[in-house]
Amino acid sequence: QVHLVESGGGSVQTGGSLRLSCAASGYTLSTSCMGWFREAPGKEREWVATISTAYGRTYVADSGRFTISQDVPKNTIYLQLNSLKPEDTAMYYCAARIESTCTFEGPYTSRMFPYWGQGTQVTVSS
DSSP: OOEEEEEOOEEEETTOOEEEEEEEESSOGGGEEEEEEEEOTTSOOEEEEEEETTTTEEEETTTTTEEEEEEGGGTEEEEEEOSOOGGGOEEEEEEEEESOOOOSOOOOOGGGOOEEOOOEEEEEEO
């Protein structure tokens, strides 16, 4: 059974950094398309980044501040958030599409990912 658990969220001030983790189980991480999305109150879920784990290809909506990476032996993907702004405040979700690859630059939609974690909250204060 596919299981995704996010961690690493928290409260930071403007300009701060956080590293989010997504621990995956129940499938082979190395052959999947993994994504990060976020959802702020009153807004639609928004794509943040995607990684094709078989090739290490990454696609990021805001590549100047955010980085997605993976540690396949640990079955974990990461989202590094730098230079955070108050508008980055949201619940951040990890998503998976197993036995698949991601082959375009985006944007991705939540419909493309059948499996989701519970989310981790990121709050940025000014």
